[in-house]
Amino acid sequence: MSEILVLVDHAEGPEGVSVKKPTYEMLTLAARLGEPSAVFIGPKDQGSEVAAAVKKYGAGTVYVVDDEDLKGYLVAPKAEALQQVMEKSGQNGGPGAVLITSSAEGKEIAGRLAIKTESGLITDAVDVEAASGGGDSPATTQSVFAGNYTVKAKVTKGTPIITVKPNSTAPVESDGAGTVEEVSVTVSDAAKGAKIYKAEPRQATGRPELTEAAIIVSGGRGTGGKFEPVEDLADALGAAVGASRAAVDSGWKPHSYQIGQTGKTVSPQLYIAAGISGAIQHRAGMQTSKTIVAVNKDQEAPIFELVDFGVVGDLHTVLPALTEEVKQRKQ
Known part of the structure; x- marks a missing residue:
C-alpha cells in the first residue's frame, strides 16, 4: 500500500x-x-x-x-x-x-x-x-x-x-x-520574498472555530441586529456563531463571521439558520452541512427548500425556547 x-x-x-x-x-x-x-x-x-x-x-x-x-x-x-x-x-x-x-x-x-x-x-x-x-x-x-x-x-x-x-x-x-x-x-x-512584519492574536470568543465547528448557529437579517438569541443557543450547544451577508453588511457582525460565497464555506454536522432567507450566495457556503434547520417567519423563504427541518416562527421566540430546552436536557 x-x-x-x-x-x-x-x-x-x-x-x-x-x-x-x-x-x-x-x-x-x-x-x-x-x-x-x-x-x-x-x-x-x-x-x-x-x-x-x-x-x-x-x-x-x-x-x-x-x-x-x-x-x-x-x-x-x-x-x-x-x-x-x-x-x-x-x-x-x-x-x-x-x-x-x-x-x-x-x-x-x-x-x-x-x-x-x-x-x-x-x-x-x-x-x-x-x-x-x-x-x-x-x-x-x-x-x-x-x-x-x-x-x-x-x-x-x-x-x-x-x-x-x-x-x-x-x-x-x-x-x-x-x-x-x-x-x-x-x-x-x-x-x-513575502515576510510577515506584524501579527496580532485574534480575540478569543470561547467558541469553536467557524470552519471547523460541528454545530453552527447563524443569524441573518431577521435578527434585526439582536444576535443574543443566536449566541445564547450557540453557547448552549457548544456551537460556533455565523452570519449571513445581510447581517455583515448591516454592521451587526464582522466579515469573519460571514458564511457564503463571499465569506466562509462550512460543512458542520448541524447548521441552524435563524432569520436567513436563503439567498444563493449564502447557500453556497453551507449547503453541504449534514443536517440543516431553519427558523424564519416567512414560510415562502427559499431556505426552506434546502432544510431537513423547518420552523415557521419568530426567531426571538423560537430560539430562547429551544435554548431553555437544551439547557434543561443537559442538566
Whole structure:
C-alpha cells in the first residue's frame, strides 16, 4: 500500500501545540487509500507530542520539519518543505496522495505544491475514496457551482494533491506506530520574498472555530441586529456563531463571521439558520452541512427548500425556547 501524507493542521499557544480535528479526519480518509503518515511543520521539540496525538488515528510515520527558518514568512516556505518531504517519501515509491485542510492557507500550500511537483490539484473535497480496482488516483467528491452540483473527480497527472473540507468525515481511532522522522529542509530565497512584519492574536470568543465547528448557529437579517438569541443557543450547544451577508453588511457582525460565497464555506454536522432567507450566495457556503434547520417567519423563504427541518416562527421566540430546552436536557 502506498503512503498517504497528511499535513498536520495545528495551533500553537502558551501551552504548546494542539492538533486540530480536521487532521484526524484526514488521517481517517487516508487510511482508506493506503498507509497514513503525518507531516508536522512546527517546533521540533513538539514533534513527539504531535506524534502521540496523531498515531491514535493511524499515523505510521510522523515527519517532523522544524519551522525555525520558516517562521515570519507566508506559505511559500511550507510548500517547499512539504515538497521535500514528498521526495523523502519518494525513496519508498512516493506518496499515493497528499491531503491538506481546505483552509485559505491550506489551499495556497496545495496550489504551490501542485505546481512544484507538476501534479493535479483538487480543492474543497467533501469525501475521498480509493479508486475502484485499486492502483489508480483516489476518487473525490466535491460540491460545486454554489452547491448546485455534486461531482466526482480524480487527478490524472502526478501525485494527487487534495484539500479536504473540515467535518467531511468522523474521525476513527486506529493505532499507528507514530514513528518520528526528522526532516531537514532547505528553503530558497525566492520562497522568502513575502515576510510577515506584524501579527496580532485574534480575540478569543470561547467558541469553536467557524470552519471547523460541528454545530453552527447563524443569524441573518431577521435578527434585526439582536444576535443574543443566536449566541445564547450557540453557547448552549457548544456551537460556533455565523452570519449571513445581510447581517455583515448591516454592521451587526464582522466579515469573519460571514458564511457564503463571499465569506466562509462550512460543512458542520448541524447548521441552524435563524432569520436567513436563503439567498444563493449564502447557500453556497453551507449547503453541504449534514443536517440543516431553519427558523424564519416567512414560510415562502427559499431556505426552506434546502432544510431537513423547518420552523415557521419568530426567531426571538423560537430560539430562547429551544435554548431553555437544551439547557434543561443537559442538566
